[in-house]
Amino acid sequence: MGARLVAGGEGAHFSVWAPNARSISVIGEWNAWDAARDPLHAARGGVWTGFVPAARRGMLYKFRIVGADGVAHDKADPYALMSEAPPATASVVWDHAYDWGDATWLARRAERQAPTAPMSIYEVHLGSWMRGPGGEHLSYRAVAPKLIAHVRALGFTHVELMPLTEHPFYGSWGYQATGYFAPTRRYGEPQELMALIDALHQAGIGVILDWVPAHFPNDGHGLVHFDGTHLYEHADPRRGVHPDWNTLIFNLARHEVRSFLLSSALMWLQVFHVDGLRVDAVASMLYLDYSRKEGQWLPNHLGGRENLEAIEFLRALNQAIHAEVPGAIVIAEESTAWPGVSHRVEDGGLGFDFKWDMGWMHDTLRYFGRDPVTRAQHHRDVTFRMMYAYSERFMLPLSHDEVVHGKGSLVRKMSPGTGGGSARLANLRLLYAYMFGLPGKKLLFMGDEFAQVREWNHDGQLDWGLLAEAEHAGLMKWVGRLGHLLRAEPALYELDHDPLGFRWAVVDDYKRSTLAFLRRPRQGAVILVILNFTPMTWTNYTVPFEAPGEWVRMLSSDEAQFGGAGHDGPERLIADHSAGGALPCAATLDLPPLTALVYRGPEVKAYDAAALELRESLAAEAEAAREGAVTG
Template identity: 50%
Template sequence: MSRETWQADSRDVEEIVAGRHRDAFGVLGLHEVDGQWVLRAFIPHAESVVAFTLDGKELGGLYPRHAGGVFEGKVEIDQRQPIRYRAKNAGGEWDVFDPYSFGPVLGPMDDFYIGEGSHLRMFDKLGAHEMEFEGIHGTHFAVWAPNAQRVSVVGAFNQWDGRRNPMRNRNGIWEVFIPVLGTGTIYKYEIVGPDGKVLPLKADPFARQAELRPRTASVVPDPTPFTWSDQKYMEERASHDWRRTPMSIYEVHLGSWRRRPDGSFLSYDQLAEQLVPYAADMGYTHLEFLPVSEHPFDPSWGYQPTGLFAPTSRHGDPAGFARLVNAAHEAGLGVILDWVPAHFPTDEFGLARFDGTALYEHADPRQGYHPDWNTAIYNFGRKEVSAFLTNSALYWFEVFHIDGLRVDAVASMLYLDYSRQPGQWVPNKHGGNENLEAVAFLQRVNAEVYRQFPGAFMIAEESTSWPGVSHPTYNGGLGFGFKWNMGFMNDTLRFMSRNPIHRRYHHNDMTFGLMYAFSENFVLPLSHDEVVHGKGALLSKMPGDDWQQFANLRAYLAFMWGHPGKKLLFMGQEFAQREEWSESRGLDWWLLDAAPHEGMRRLVADLNAAYRSLPALYEHDCEPEGFEWLIGNDQTNTVYAWVRKAEGADPVIVISNFTPVPRSGYKVPVPHAGRWVERINTDAGWYAGGNTGNQGAVTAHAVEGRHMPAEMELYLPPLATLFLKYEPE
């Protein structure tokens, strides 16, 4: 029997059934042919199909065109509109809403800005979005896969059959609106690569929710807007200049801060109930979470993420994470997330060779493979990749009200030869080792964050001396607000690990940081990296017997809190956790029953209180005007003293004695004669120290012919740091 003109070409029908057709929308759905409306549907297992409009008007039966499930027929209809089918077979009947009778959701402006790489609301357009469209409820799916021959949405709703819901190709963006589907739908993308081969099923790069590992599918999230109650915090945040504001950060891995009695993870809501009040009571200003981006492998701690838009499902759903941030803000705590744009894992369900080509990564392994972590490196020079990552950063600020991103492994992004031998890397266009495309990307994302979110900030973990990391982009800087001071951490920990008798020979380890302390806006980090991988806890790095280890650590933490720069301390170190950190168990909270550990916790809380309440300790954290050496060269006694100051505020003197020898009658030059009150003494009995000191205050007397107008004599407890605040009469 010859094919009538309105009928589909047999080759098209065969390719639809085989799942090889590149344009299912060109065949299926409602089409006008020679002035006549024609319907075509692909419904496997159906024996008969009747078509209806959404209001229930019957349009007539369709004829079986192929035994695999293709039906077609002419219908009387006024205009293009959504269609519902009633399908039957021997087992029963069921309704099918035709995805191919709907128009596109994305518009020409989306096409233009996405194609240009300048779209800053891609998270509203790509991924899965539950919505009402053309009179029916369903979910719109969209994904970038420019080199694919076919992309389909698959899930339990279509028996994971990639032939059922192929998508429309819009210049490399594939989209489809599937009626009825909504919150909680599990889905992935089935992609046919340019070579015609079906790839392993892919998770959605823009997924805003994911299955609980080890499952890896994406989840259609609940579209209900979250009701925030942090307006007051957000308004106050917008007025902050964080360089001149206290910033004391509690770094936390959510999976191992505390566990349930059965060893399982706390939920986001339980963390809001337990972690938030603890951190607020300790006097921290910010919580910093190791990456909460979805990741498949617990021991990666989140640093090998596969979902840059999805809070990990280990602790609950996205609304649960929003409740955690909201609770933190209501308690006066900011929230910083670690964010990983430097590299991505090569799990087959992830971004690696996403459409059968090196799409997100460089094709050349000298540029696209990271030898340290066995991961892929983003192609920062590709405008769509830069836009994808920029959108990820903006998404966390916009949707979850976070206050800052700490960007991981920035050094690995900046240098083309990072961890590579000669011949293993590709120079830039000038022949240098600087990754100019990564620099442009970082400048872009930083500029957008600061432009769109007043009071938000970006922090770089950058371990080299790259100039201008925290300088504005308009001055040629990378545009971060702050940079981790890895040099301070390395130098001072090396010094503290030495036997006190040898410290005099390494005196400059504690002073060298002041040579460059104001070249960037620094955060002083004692992070998770210092207490893992065989490095031991901070307490175990300290020399001496148990008492001396605690005294050393107390003196060191106070030295750091008195030093210019913002503060960061990893969880557990505030109470001197004895064991090295492991992501597989909670912290040893029972240690707080012992006086030395409880004393350490009290000290950190008091250090935070002093730091937040004394402007001299924070207003010029990033500027040389707020610091002056008093004693910087007493190698013999291993004593350091300086003054912190700010306009209109009482100065504060910080004095550290890093030997176990008490110093009586120790003379310190000071800027003012009069009473100096002992605000912090790390040897106090309250902290389980030796309880020696200066009876709460010291009086300085005027002197002449010295570089300071006054001098005090005081008692320096062994292995201790003092904060002395000037009290004018």
Template identity: 50%
Template sequence: MAVHPPVRTGRVLMSTQPGTDHAPGELDLHLIGEGRHEELWTVLGAQVTGDGGTSFRVWAPNAMEVQVAGEWAGWDGAAHPMTRLDGSGVWHAYVEGADVGAQYKYRIRGADGQWADRADPLAQYAEKPPSSASVVWKSEHEWGDDAWIEARRTRQPVDEAMSTYEVHLASWRKHYSGELYSWDEIADALVPYVADLGFTHVEFMPVMQHPFGGSWGYHVTSYFAPDSRFGDPDGLKRLIDRLHQAGVGVILDWVPGHFATDEWALARFDGTPLYEDPNPQRGWHKEWGSHIFNFGRHEVRNFLYANAVFWLEEYHADGLRVDGVASMIYLDYAREQGEWSPNKHGGRENLEAVQFLQEMNATVYKRVPGIVTIAEESTAWPGVTGPTSDGGLGFGFKWNMGWMHDTLDYVAKDPLYRSHHHGEMTFSLVYAFAENYVLPISHDEVVHGKGSLLRKMPGDRWQQLANLRAYLAYMWAHPGKQLLFMGCELGQESEWAESRELDWWLLEHPEHAGVHAMVRDMNAAYTDTGALWGRDNDPAGFAWIDANDAGRNTFSFVRKAPGHPDLVCVANFAGTPHEGYRLGLPSAGTWSEVLNTDAGTYSGSGVGNLGSITATAGDHHEQPAHADIVVPPLATVWFRKDA
């Protein structure tokens, strides 16, 4: 488990100077200048003062002049010039009469002498796209998840059950007209749905303000503002609150590696490359067509890690999934020879980005006990979940992209040829405990011509559905936490597209309702079986029974954890059942069949073991006991030892 020591950062002690101008205090300005202000959103941006006005503060160190232009003054910026506060790069103006709901922008004469209107980088609310003004906001939400937050403080996610349902909120459900659901409409539908399916967490693809819906939220313009397409910011708080009260955790997808190019947002904010790296070899992401943050500037790192704290503290998020970590930590990512320059040691590592990730992880784990950070990191970088004190990046988990690619490649093969690819299913156990892993079947695997998870499976429709059920149960029994993209639990036929909702009509068909029911039962059995998650990060929690039965396309293993009964998983990826299959077992006695993906209730063929098997003493598969069982075709079966 990663250990996260504190970094040298500061908390706000005084939010405004004495008097009536509502300017930031000296301590705040000092911490901003040092890049050590963990609560940046409480000082910069639009701060409602409670006396009918708002104090506007913006960091623009290279600007020649700054004004705040708002609808209250007919967008006349000259009516409200801002004052530069000495030495800090922060500009300030107090505007009487500007209150909650007022729209505004900063009008900046940059270092290049040109005037430009900019959205507020610290705005907590923004106009609905395609409009781009910032909106003065003050939350009125009263949280009702105290019990959840209190319990979270003592949790260690790496040692607990964690099955995550990944959601793109704009396309999970839509109105018949195509109009988006509001935050509250999403909550009304999503909260009971996820709770019924038994997922422990939801993971929302980015909810931060972005102008182009087709970016799925990965080209952010307002890092501190939730997507206004769904309503005001308190709507997101209500959604998260209701999920917590239903016992479901919330992970937010977070994008600190790159940002949108819109001229009214962060790009060349004060007439200079302020937030983006000025070095074109480091500041431009040619693959994604976006700017890359200047990780070498401490104020920019501060902006980002304060943003991480903001979502965890102000919105009660339980974790952050950090997008594109590999693109951040390698100088040569998506670059040809000659398009990048080595670091000071001659290597290809982005040392400043590594420093930022370590600072961010150390800060959030110190401030918000029980949360988790998850890296989407696709290479063999060592110590992604290692402690920052030992040079690791300090994440709680890392996505296991190797497992995903290998297993999807295997199940895409016809069962006739799977025996030649048997090692693709077993190789992940060579490195399964090198990091704390999440096994991801994410949105990236069901888009851009890759087809849905169901359509990756070979054979006719019955075989595709059977393969899908068997694959998911194998995944849930494998060491690591699980993440499944929305629609996979339906046996979604069509490839995902953000422009339309899921194929909910499939649940009218028994075979697709069977996949849905199997996922519900699988989650229930998973959370009720500590052997499946109590030792996910410990090699002692896993042992192969038979890893080499390639001829029958069958895999068997046992999961263990102290204080919990053992669980044995047998997965048969052959198209025929195996009768009289002698299975080695860790102990004699009765083993209940707690999950059988071929059950008739899931529209399977109904082959099984009448609910349990009896193991007798006698070595087999290097186990002290054994039983002769029936292994259904294209199916995974879980057996749990009776007390």
């Protein structure tokens, strides 16, 4: 489909799906945009085709479509490989020729992206991450060495690029796409994006791309009313118009529309070597009444609110990706309690590899926004997540959605208590330790690593000048230490989705707003995380253990190098039988205020029969608790 150059580049075949069109011509630079010179011919299945000898690589073109209504419209090619730089809207005859150098990365991709592998993702909007000296966008090639150096320094395993599919309105951040096969021209040609991905891979960094099959904009040159009928979208606005964004919803009952989207997804993975897709707005696809009031939506043929066509499409998408691109992953941004999002299709699930844990994000940010004096009354906000943590393969996101549209920056969400800006940064260090310590993969939006103070603005670049201030530079150093610790310690990632990998040490000390938990690997050193969510120092604080042993401090968020006050906590904890009472063993310490402490403890042996039995028991308890919480 689209424009495909013949061998030697002298001429191109054009194909476009428009079953209800009366006539279609290719208009372009070579024929002075004259619709009479290069007509296409109707073939089977509603596809129009033709060969244009004068078409050459780099030439602009569109389709002149006389629709079923008799009206002529000039449309961009839905399958174009490249588009004219916005705000211009023509398509460009192009190819995908590129000499890749990432074979080593691809050979190990499946291993690096397995549920048992470390994964921490840096979410990036390329147009506003960093700009040139005159405020201009950096090209895909120009941004590559800067982005790679930054990501490697912070220990992230992946970057997630907000949508790069061509989009007419820059302020949509790419979430309203017209070119599902063309990377946006704002930052260069397709081969330049390939070079960026290639360079990231050669630096050991994976690439995830945001992809949007939920809706598309109503720009006249795009998919809307493509052949004079509602071809890609539903005709009935109760199914076809998205009320939140005034966009159009794909008609997934049409197999050609499903094929269009499946082909787009596979192209990004196969041709551009992208390692995974994060599918946007999945919840809006699953529910027919999403964001609609009574009378504004149509039930399915069974009378329910589930979008049966979307469910089948998402299952087919995930099955196709896993079959055609082994090792690639698919992540769902799904904000409801839809069951089995990350379960296998064969088991009744949707087939995604991971699901964003939006509940954790909302609970956590609400908790950190509270004055520490009142946190004791809301302790459940930081413990409830473990009641359902193993119901899906979760990813913990602190994404761009939390720092736009008047929500303020992440650091501004932190309660200052009585400590002002320093307390906000202490809370942010504490938040990141809590996030990196919990089971689940991690995602952090750009700018949050150094506490961007202003709300994110896509029309500029990040406030990199803040790194001249010690506290902001210290926070970024803290994020880097957490990122590298995550990769170095199997306890922090290997059993992310296995109940045996997590155990509370202190869970119900709400009066002092503290938590302590253990992370264990299949085999190796156990990690202890202790969190004090108050500005109080708790002296002789007791942490229980099941066995005696020595625990060595690896990190303290209050160290001066991270912007803290220098209350580092003890270098060692000795767990012994001295506590007496009901505790098998315990260690005591003075717990610094608003501080996270991370200790490395004794090594554990590989799974044995007792451990496997314990895992099954814990999983059953977690499932029962989750069902009880949902019912309640």
